[in-house]
Amino acid sequence: MVNLSFKIGNLSFKNPVITASGTCGYGIELEDFISLEKLGGIIVKGMTLKPREGNPYPRMVETPSGMLNSVGLQNNGIEYFEKHIYPRLTGLDTNVMINVNGSTIEEYVELAERISHLEKIPAIELNISCPNVKMGGMAFGTNPVTAREVIKSVRKVYSRILIVKLSPNVTSIEEFAKIAEDEGADAISLVNTLLGMAIDVKKMKPSLATITGGLSGPAIKPVAVRMVWQAAKTVKIPVIGIGGIMNEIDALEFIMAGATAIQVGTALFIDPSVPCKIITGIEQFLVERGFEDYSLLIGYINKNF
Amino acid sequence: MAKLIRDFKVLNNTKITQDYFILELVSPEKLQNLMPGQFVQVRIDGSRETFLRRPFSVHDLDYDKNSIKILVQIAGKGTEKMSKLLPGEILNIIYPLGRPFSEPNKGENILLVGGGSGVAPLLFLAKHIKQLEINPDILLGFKSQQRIIETEEFEKYGRVFITTDDGSAGREGLVTEHPLLLKGKYDRIYCCGPEAMMKAVVSLAKSRNIFCEVSLEHLMACGIGICLCCIVKTTRGNICTCTEGPVINANELLW
Known part of the structure; x- marks a missing residue:
């Protein structure tokens, strides 16, 4: 048996494979394909205080080895979650986490505080990196002053595990990783989508209604691996790697770059059973290479190259 | 399921x-x-x-x-x-x-309206309706005679009416100009085709107070309700075409 478990602060995860916010619904949508309890955790879709309709259609376009989306945080709000979804998730033996969004610092704080009353939600992922909303999101996460302010404010009211999801749309990821650590984040997750754009040349118009959107999928993986590597060298808190992970090899790449855990996102759209395949694949790799604990591989290249 | x-x-x-x-x-x-x-x-x-x-x-x-x-x-x-x-x-x-077309009741008069690749779900529907001992009328629109597809298959299950944009086969014009849609007495219309066609059919069905369902073709990534990309605006807000559709009742659409 190899060990796949790890901790963020005092919170234990059975393995380093987590489903990424915005790509796994409320988790329930995946139940036909996988047993959610096999996962290290689930981060349910980006939530706001009030319901949000999101952006107009079309919201997605396939691009080489990836896709652009401009969903814009469509969700039913916290009240709907508390009433209809939370009761269905509380019995699950895995970490159900919520991705937290707001248009103002006050909204982030109010939502985080409200979630802190949900006993079975052990962690939040503070999303300061959504590229598809006019107010908040990436605007907070790409400015060091506002990034610090929002993390600090949420930290004051939220005592459980706080993960900060960083934007790749910055010049220095180290700077933002450090800000998160300084302000008391328990972990950082990166990267959110890269701001991108596509034009339908035949129709001579933008492919997305919002013109720009967030790029995800294997197309962004090398950028994400580089940023995880940089961030992991900068901070002592765990780094969760995200960006185009399709299989266990991709997952291990992030881990060797310095990620303590990884999130599977866009890959779920193609194969919703893929997180379990990744867990098994990591296990097999460890057995084949004679590692007893996957943590020996975290930041492996930094120790050796 | x-x-x-x-x-x-x-x-x-x-x-x-x-x-x-x-x-x-x-x-x-x-x-x-x-x-x-x-x-x-x-x-x-x-x-x-x-x-x-x-x-x-x-x-x-x-x-x-x-x-x-x-x-x-x-x-x-x-x-x-x-x-x-x-x-x-x-x-x-x-x-x-996705959600299927609703079941018609025995003895109802049914019209299927399809255009181009939109005929795809209608053949299975026509077959199913025939099994319910209803002979549907099937109105199919194409650009031209060369573009006509699957009409022989449809003839197994109901009366088939064709329109072509250029008049090279069937009646010249659009399905929405066909007397079946303008005057035919139907209890239900099921429709799939280009969005402009479906909008026109929905508007006709609404004005004539006929139950109407359309099957939408929206860009989607996942198909299982997790990417939230294939949304359509309805009286219930933005809903996913993949899980709440692709078949949607005309009265719910904000067209």
């Missing part, structure tokens, strides 16, 4: 026109129950250019053979690759997906 991911085997790949072909795909096990209007998500090869799955409505099925048929129009790189699939090759599929 639980959704499954399965490797289907290509039984036949039949070219029907320059642009269209029909794939018959066999399930590795007993075929799950599927209803007209439901769809499948096909994984082509996961390559750089065809990274995401492609949705196709079920065109026909055969529970004895455990097979489904999908009608495919060559529209891009993915469908181009699919057109070259050979018998015996494998296609990975997620199914059954």
Whole structure:
């Protein structure tokens, strides 16, 4: 048996494979394909205080080895979650986490505080990196002053595990990783989508209604691996790697770059059973290479190259 | 019905026109129950250019053979690759997906309206309705005679009426100019085709107070309600075409 478990602060995860916010619904949508309890955790879709309709259609376009989306945080709000979804998730033996969004610092704080009353939600992922909303999101996460302010404010009211999801749309990821650590984040997750754009040349118009959107999928993986590597060298808190992970090899790449855990996102759209395949694949790799604990591989290249 | 991911085997790949072909795909096990209007998500090869799955409505099925048929129009790189699939090759599929057309009641008068590739889900529907001992009227619109597809198949299940934009076959003009839609006495209209056509049909059906459902074709990534990309604006807010549709009641659409 190899060990796949790890901790963020005092919170234990059975393995380093987590489903990424915005790509796994409320988790329930995946139940036909996988047993959610096999996962290290689930981060349910980006939530706001009030319901949000999101952006107009079309919201997605396939691009080489990836896709652009401009969903814009469509969700039913916290009240709907508390009433209809939370009761269905509380019995699950895995970490159900919520991705937290707001248009103002006050909204982030109010939502985080409200979630802190949900006993079975052990962690939040503070999303300061959504590229598809006019107010908040990436605007907070790409400015060091506002990034610090929002993390600090949420930290004051939220005592459980706080993960900060960083934007790749910055010049220095180290700077933002450090800000998160300084302000008391328990972990950082990166990267959110890269701001991108596509034009339908035949129709001579933008492919997305919002013109720009967030790029995800294997197309962004090398950028994400580089940023995880940089961030992991900068901070002592765990780094969760995200960006185009399709299989266990991709997952291990992030881990060797310095990620303590990884999130599977866009890959779920193609194969919703893929997180379990990744867990098994990591296990097999460890057995084949004679590692007893996957943590020996975290930041492996930094120790050796 | 639980959704499954399965490797289907290509039984036949039949070219029907320059642009269209029909794939018959066999399930590795007993075929799950599927209803007209439901769809499948096909994984082509996961390559750089065809990274995401492609949705196709079920065109026909055969529970004895455990097979489904999908009608495919060559529209891009993915469908181009699919057109070259050979018998015996494998296609990975997620199914059954989406909400089907509602069941008509015995004795009702039914009109099916289709245009172009929108005829795809209507053949399975026509067959199903025929099994309910109803002979539907089927109104199909195409650009020209060369673009006509599948009408012989439809004739097995009801009276078929054709329109072409250029008058090279059937009645000249659009389906929405056809007397069946303008004056025909129907209890239900089921429609699938280009959005402009469906909008016109919905508007006619509403003005004549006829129950109407349309099957929407929206860009989607997942097909299972997790990407929230294929939304349509309705009286219930933005809903996912893949899980709340693709069949939507005309009265719910904000068209």
